[in-house]
Amino acid sequence: MVMVRGSCYFCGAEVEFPDKIFSKDSCPKCKRDLHACVQCRFYEPEAANQCREPMADFVRDREKRNNCTYFEFAGRRQADSRAEDARQRLEELFKKK
Numbered sequence: 001m002v003m004v005r006g007s008c009y010f011c012g013a014e015v016e017f018p019d020k021i022f023s024k025d026s027c028p029k030c031k032r033d034l035h036a037c038v039q040c041r042f043y044e045p046e047a048a049n050q051c052r053e054p055m056a057d058f059v060r061d062r063e064k065r066n067n068c069t070y071f072e073f074a075g076r077r078q079a080d081s082r083a084e085d086a087r088q089r090l091e092e093l094f095k096k097k
Helices: 080-096
Strands: 003-007 012-017
Touching: none
Parallel strands: none
Antiparallel strands: 003 012
């Protein structure tokens, strides 16, 4: 079984769930929604629709749970997200084909 591990975007608590994060799942510490745009690896405030997934539907409140089928848990804290996004973009830019 694959475990989903990471940190809550809001409080930084370590979270671990079997298989995947579902829309009903919340952080055991702060009780905030885990299946929310700000918790997703595609979340990008500067991108169109604030999402790097071009096929994703518009979501009004990025901090609340949603049913986006493209959701992938990022597992990073709020303070870490910008640095991680920049690092990921650099890796994608220079990866070998």
